[in-house]
Amino acid sequence: MASDIEEKTTSDLADQGKADLIKGSAWMTAGSIFSRILGAIYIIPWNMWFGSVFTATLANSLFSKGYNIYSFFLIISTAGIPGAISKQIAHYNALNEYQAGNQLFRQGLKIMALMGIVTAAVMYFGASFIANIFAGGNKQAIPVLQALSFALLIIPTMSLVRGYFQGYSQMAPSAISQFIEQVARVIYMLVATYWIMKVQKGSYVSAVTQSTFAAFIGAIFGLGILVYFLVKQLPKLRKLSQNSKQEIDIDNKNFFLEIMHQALPFIILDSGIVLFQIFDQATFNSMMSSFQRLGKDTLDYMYALFGFNANKLIMIVVSLATAMAVTAVPLLSAAYSRHDRTEVKGHIGSTLQLFFLVMLPASLGMYAVAKPLYILFYRYDSLGIYILQFSAIVAIVLGLFTVLAAVLQGLYQNKVAIKCFVIGFIVKMIVQYPMILLFSMFGPLMATMVGMTVTCWFMLRHLRVRFKFNIQQTLYRVCLIFLISVLMLVIISVINLICYHWLANTNRIAALCLLIVEVIIGVGVYLYLILKTRLAEKIVGSRLARLRQKLRIS
Incomplete structure (x- = not known):
């Protein structure tokens, strides 16, 4: 049940900024995740x-x-x-x-x-x-x-x-x-x-x-x-x-x-991500046909592997970024309207750190469980599994673009945000054909990653120069999140490799059971490490310190 809207003074809003970001992100993340999971199941x-x-x-x-x-x-x-x-x-x-x-x-x-x-x-x-x-x-x-x-x-x-x-x-x-x-x-x-x-x-x-x-x-x-x-x-x-x-x-x-x-x-x-997808949809068949003689049904089948099958699953984790973006815009707009530069810098750093705290383990976790996940939803297809794994990596830059665009819009840097996106989209269009030539079905995804990376780099550079948020702290914490996420990925991948030495690739019930086990282990490992290192409470707040104490993690 939604809480009633209460009148807040300017000072109240400033004090509650970070708490509102966490609470709002939690609500929107829960709504987005449950909706996306249901939309995938x-x-x-x-x-x-x-x-x-x-x-x-x-x-x-x-x-x-x-x-x-x-x-x-x-x-x-x-x-x-x-x-x-x-x-x-x-x-x-x-x-x-x-x-x-x-x-x-x-x-x-x-x-x-x-x-x-x-x-x-x-x-x-x-x-x-x-x-x-x-x-x-x-x-x-x-x-x-x-x-x-x-x-x-x-x-x-x-x-x-x-x-x-x-x-x-x-x-x-x-x-x-x-x-x-x-x-x-x-x-x-x-x-x-x-x-x-x-x-x-x-x-x-x-x-x-x-x-x-x-x-x-x-x-x-x-x-x-x-x-x-x-x-x-x-x-x-x-x-x-x-x-x-x-x-x-x-x-x-x-x-x-x-x-x-x-x-x-x-x-x-x-429309940024959608425009990238529509460009793939409009060019994939013609570009692939220029390299190979393939029928329409075959081309549609190949397109569906990355344009629908993998995309449907990775959008679950991209929705995490969308939830944070929706929360960040009004908070940043309010702080900017009050000319509170300290609060603005704090919101930028908090938003990015919270994004990576959730997005990196979600994307790398999906990479690790791609095989049982794909088998469960679409039945076994080795090519489809590889595409899902690569798409899970691409999801990181798609999510980062969503959050950075929202941050810039909340700070009334609209022209800069549009300029950065246009540059990245032009790069996408330029490299699309050679990427399909070199990487076949992986080409559109590779071109998307290149274009979005260029966009995100320009956006981050502008935020650093214009608002001077604490990028050193953000980079340090993101690197630590990345290392913990990679360790989680390695552990799950080893479990996956061992189990599929005995399990049949066509068994969807086995895939479901293995997926549940791997998700529980992966979440457990990641949660333990971010609590053990105190990383979670530095980003989210003291509430997680109480959780760490209850779990007796020193």
């Missing part, structure tokens, strides 16, 4: 009901291509406004101008409703043209895109309400609605797929179409939960609005221009 029965491995992979490819295009339209339909609303409401709250923030929110609702209707109509009626351009002319993608268009009617408004709560550093409503949205979506898509494939003996295209329509069903439930929280907290919100300074002339202030000015960077940067 459904793959097991979903793939089984398609019959053959090849048919299941074709379904994955069609699903992925439709969803990548939908994700891009979703970013356009929300126009970066939820992030801008979160940022600006935190800004007004820091100035005790709650009434201005509420007026901004109401203006945003009108824009979101209109954008949802327009983009849904464009995607539905233009599905044939869009599929021809971005899905390689695949006619099967047309009904998938039309089914996805319905979700665009609701999700923009839902995202805006989430941004409103996040502006108050209230992450629980967003996390809970995100989870409920995913539960409703998964239930509908599994029931629909079972009915079509097992009862009606229908086509996989129909099953994928209904599976994507599930996004609309999930959005209805997600929005309903947010409305419940909003209605519950209306008395507190009204009280804050009535007691605000009201020095801003809201009648003559153009909130529309303010929203759009702040939203544009969110559009570009939020």
